[in-house]
Amino acid sequence: MTEGLSLRERKKIQTRRRLLAEAAKLFTERGFDQVSVAEIAEAADVSKMTVFNYFDSKEDLVFAPMEEHIGDVAQVVRNREPGESAVAGVRRHFLTSIENRDASVGMSASPVALGLLRLIQQTPALLTRAHAFFVLSFDQLTDVLVEEGEEPAIARIVAAQLIGTRNALITENHRRLLAGEPVEEIAADAVVIAGRGFDLLEKGLGDYATRGRPPQGPGAKP
Numbered sequence: 001m002t003e004g005l006s007l008r009e010r011k012k013i014q015t016r017r018r019l020l021a022e023a024a025k026l027f028t029e030r031g032f033d034q035v036s037v038a039e040i041a042e043a044a045d046v047s048k049m050t051v052f053n054y055f056d057s058k059e060d061l062v063f064a065p066m067e068e069h070i071g072d073v074a075q076v077v078r079n080r081e082p083g084e085s086a087v088a089g090v091r092r093h094f095l096t097s098i099e100n101r102d103a104s105v106g107m108s109a110s111p112v113a114l115g116l117l118r119l120i121q122q123t124p125a126l127l128t129r130a131h132a133f134f135v136l137s138f139d140q141l142t143d144v145l146v147e148e149g150e151e152p153a154i155a156r157i158v159a160a161q162l163i164g165t166r167n168a169l170i171t172e173n174h175r176r177l178l179a180g181e182p183v184e185e186i187a188a189d190a191v192v193i194a195g196r197g198f199d200l201l202e203k204g205l206g207d208y209a210t211r212g213r214p215p216q217g218p219g220a221k222p
Contacts, residue, residue, distance in 0.1 A: 015054065019055070022040055022044040024062075027119050028111075028119060032058075037051050037052070037058055062126060062129075066133065070137050070140070073162060077090065077162075086158065086162065087198060091194070106171075106172075106186075106190075109177055114178065117178060141163060142159040165197050165200075169190065169193060172193065
């Protein structure tokens, strides 16, 4: 939303978006390590110094849009409705994101989104950065639970399960996107799989994977 912003502020937003778009295009065409900041600056018609005025590093040009979602789970839990559990809040938010075809949960098949996914998987430095996002999300959620009075050790256990479940669901969406499956098919299955995953969190693992019981869920083999 740029309504009410000054001309200067709108131009800054436009420059930032142009830098992100040009960087994504170059990275997906040639690979992360083969593109320099100077080349990104030239493609965006700005100086190299301007790039660093907006982004601290080349990695930031890949992860800046994703960084906006690092605190999603912590924010959802902090702002959940009275009487709503942490699991229910995260489930609600995740299913809404699927319904909205939100890229943050792996629901975008745009060439740029797919190109950046491949880029991250193929570049060790970017994989390391992606893992750091996971840790930061975990830490932020843990802090929220501790602020509400939970014992730190239990808060970490709960945060690990919530963040881990959500990330596993997103990873499956990404896997299918990269395999070329249509978003609409992925979304329909994602709702079902997310339901089962969050059910396990709400009920506890209990007798899950009890030896001798037939496997359950989509794709289960008898």
